[in-house]
Amino acid sequence: MIELILETGYELLRDMPQKYTILDIAKTAGVSRGTVSRVLNNHPSVSDQTRQKVLEVIKRLDYSPNFSARSLRTAASNMVGFATDEVITTPFAVDIIRGAQDTLSQYGKVMIAINTGYDSQAMQKSMEVLLERRVEGIVYAAMFHREIDIPAQLVERIPVVLANCFSKDQLLPSVVPDEVSGGYNATKALLDAGHTRIGFINLSRAWGEPIAPLPASDGRLKGYKKALAEADVPYDEDLLHYTDQRPTSSYDKTLEIMQKDDPPTAIFCGNDRTAMGCYNALMSLSLRIPDDVAVVGFDNQSNLCEALYPSLTTVQLPHYEMGQWAVEYLLNHADDSVDPPQHKLNCPLVTRDSV
Amino acid sequence: MIELILETGYELLRDMPQKYTILDIAKTAGVSRGTVSRVLNNHPSVSDQTRQKVLEVIKRLDYSPNFSARSLRTAASNMVGFATDEVITTPFAVDIIRGAQDTLSQYGKVMIAINTGYDSQAMQKSMEVLLERRVEGIVYAAMFHREIDIPAQLVERIPVVLANCFSKDQLLPSVVPDEVSGGYNATKALLDAGHTRIGFINLSRAWGEPIAPLPASDGRLKGYKKALAEADVPYDEDLLHYTDQRPTSSYDKTLEIMQKDDPPTAIFCGNDRTAMGCYNALMSLSLRIPDDVAVVGFDNQSNLCEALYPSLTTVQLPHYEMGQWAVEYLLNHADDSVDPPQHKLNCPLVTRDSV
DNA sequence: TACCATTATGGGATCGATCCCATACGCAAA
DNA sequence: TTTGCGTATGGGATCGATCCCATAATGGTA
Known part of the structure; x- marks a missing residue:
């Protein structure tokens, strides 16, 4: 049977779903099923000579063990x-x-x-x-x-x-x-660069359908406050805004935030998309990044961050x-x-x- | 393959709590294995009474058939x-x-x-x-x-x-x-909007490592030319540029293309990222989109297209x-x-x- | 009532591997 | 030579399902 298949080429072989079994290998190599199984599973008590003989047949016939049969017995699905x-x-x-x-x-x-x-x-x-x-x-x-x-x-x-x-x-x-660490890292980077007035355009809770708490939003705010506190910079509620996901939303918020008295010199955006709207708004105000206003994003969406000019410093989600x-x-x-x-x-x- | 087999350890025995078997179900329901199997496979010749009884037991015991055993016999891995x-x-x-x-x-x-x-x-x-x-x-x-x-x-x-x-x-x-269709659709949209001077910032062949032909680049150019030809608009080689994937590349190319005599009134960009650099360049030239220059991208990366202002008309990859x-x-x-x-x-x- | 077709059910054989017991072999020590 | 032990190998039993043949139950018809 084996010879027959070998002679007729792969066209037929492909129609046979099961190809060779361990018994075919055993017969061809002139050993028993048990021995082939031991070779397959790297069991020690097989003579080198037998092992080589079996491996050679396995390779020659392109044998691959039937996973269903194995896992039926061993109960290991992997x-x-x-x-x-x-x-x-x-x-x-x-x-x-x-x-x-x-x-x-x-x-x-x-x-x-x-x-x-x-x-x-x-x-x-x-x-x-x-x-x-x-x-x-x-x-x-x-x-x-x-x-x-x-x-x-x-x-x-x-x-x-x-x-x-x-x-x-x-x-x-x-x-x-760890959203808190993300908010903290972003804010700290801005603090370290010398900024003390740091705006935060956070993600809105209204993200499509209502979802109880939005961990990203809450956590990042917590990290923002923590970094400010550590640096003894007072938290100013006027610097906190929320955007929904409409494209123009963060653009508008940025304009709003920049037109107040004592505007921020840096803005931390709740995600990279938000940062993009922020970029546009700052550009329309003829403010340069990062010279006039520094920006940090969140998400590290590389297709976006690297395409922006200047490229966006952001926080990576793990x-x-x-x-x-x-x-x-x-x-x-x-x-x-x-x-x-x-x-x-x-x-x-x-x-x-x-x- | 042989290496692979050798690597699977011999003692891969993991005791998985093998819930119930078809025999447990059969005994509990007071029928034979064959009957339970028939119920599982929706075989017609089972009385309604028996079927209900078996289904009830299956549900009660949280029975789920062992896939390995089934596929061993049926040779259907699904x-x-x-x-x-x-x-x-x-x-x-x-x-x-x-x-x-x-x-x-x-x-x-x-x-x-x-x-x-x-x-x-x-x-x-x-x-x-x-x-x-x-x-x-x-x-x-x-x-x-x-x-x-x-x-x-x-x-x-x-x-x-x-x-x-x-x-x-x-x-x-x-x-x-069908890259040709994509290039064609993009160009035709611009032609239909009345544009006849259409710049094309195509993808470069040098995409990281050298890859023989870049089907995207070649196909889209072909579609671009086809649409022009159909509209009897002459093809002008001066309007064709290539970008690599560096962020500033398409920015520079856009400036270059717009500063020539008889600049285009529309630009077809090889992908959305390229379009983004193009946006920035046009903005820096104080040109409005789409009033002064229309732009079409490629890829439909929604996080990018929708975040741009104005949102980017583009071509979708299927x-x-x-x-x-x-x-x-x-x-x-x-x-x-x-x-x-x-x-x-x-x-x-x-x-x-x-x- | 006898007969046949159809439906319903039971249980042996089977799929392809592993597990494990039995046995043959080789070699050293008694 | 005999005994003993570890190594190498063969082959029956097994995993949990399906397939299929045999048989029992049912129902309609002559």
Whole structure:
């Protein structure tokens, strides 16, 4: 049978879904199934001669073991589910996926990616798919930092780690950006550059539909205040504004903020898009960046920051690192019976030319 | 492959609490395994009474069938591999993933996502992982439109469809953006608005490392010329410029192009980033958009286009649709013994306020 | 009532690997 | 030579589902 297949070329081979089995290899090499299995799994008690013979046959026949058969017996799926909602506000949030994927492949495991969609029924269905496949756990990632609701039923059945989001009562391990550190780092960079009047155009709570607290907004403000306090610079409420996501909003706010008495010499923007509107407004006022007014953004959307002139100093969200952390925790500590950690990752400053 | 196998340790035993089996369900419901299997697979010849009884037990015990066991017998993995290189120039290219994923879930299948990395050895290894898992096929997606090289050895063993890229001799089915249509649509929009002097700041061939032909650049130029020809507007080589990806490059080129005799009244930019530099240059010349000079971009990077003022009219790359097409073709036509199609998808205009 | 077609159900064989017990072999010590 | 022990190998049992044949139950018709 083996000879037949070899002679007829790959056209036929491709039609045969299962190709060769361990038995084909065993027969061809003149050994038993058990021996081939031992070679495959690097078991010590196989003679070098036999091992070489088997490996040679494996290579020659392009044999690759059937994963389903193996995992049926060993109950090791070597798969992790990666679920996301579909809401993409920051396209760079996909770095979470990359971080998770790279870490998984270090462990020789793979990721099954699914979208949960919006309604919890579709989510339930997606999760069933993952359970059926006996994934070792699930990483649930949100596309922006927020609170989410995972069905309790699911959590009882399989380890779940949250990335860029957290659950209501902090019952699940989660990793999120340390927004406070981000706000602090941005503000401190401006303080260090000698600024003491620092405007802050923060993100609005009204981000599309109403979401209870917006951790990004609250955290960054906290960091802003903390940096000011440390530098003994008084907090001035007049310097704080909120924008919604309409394009002209931050433009208008910047004009407003600059036309007051004692205008700021620096502006910290809640995200890079906001900073872009800010740039336009400053330009229309014939103010130079950073000579007249320094600007710092948030998000580090590289397609935007680097395209601006001068390029935008901003704060980086640790998307890649969140993906890494979530997988590491899932694989190594999912069974720990401790309070689920709520891990926060620093948001470092990315220095460019706007400060 | 052999290296890969050797690396998998022997003691990969992980005790996963293997919930219930089909036999548990059968016993609890007082029926046989076969009957439970029939219920699970919606087989008609099961009495309503029995079916209800079994379903009730399944629900009560939170039973979910073991996928490995099923696919061992049926040889249907219901999985498709999705491989990408890591080079992300346009973050929105992830829409390819979404398109593929959504289509797969319509078929009740899932995606295994992997990064191939840069070197072909790492790629080979990734592919082995997919083969071992008996995926039905592989979608290989590039993050920008280009030619790629898939190992012949792989292609012989499993169906492969390319998205946003193509193979040297067009031996593999592929789906790519119709760059010509994009260039045409952009230029035509400007012609329709009454412009006859249309500058074109095209993408440079020198995109980081040297890549043979840059389909985006060549195609868009072709579309530009085609639209001009159709409108009987002579092609003027003075209006064509190339930028590299340095931030200030398109700024400088715009100044250069506008300071010539008989400057253009409209500029078509090779991508949205280029358009952004163009905006800045026009603003510094005190020219209003679109009143003095109209601008069209390319890519439709929404975080950028909508943040610009006025918002940028641009051309959309059909990322989502490429993902859809690739999966559809893979599932329905992979075995067709015809010349592998090289499918091109239209790049539609997205109208905003800059024309 | 006898007969046949259809529906409903049970259970053995099977998929391709691993696990593990039994056994053959080689070699050193008694 | 015999005994003993570790190494190398073979092959039956097993994982959890599906497939399929055999058989029981049901219902309609002659």
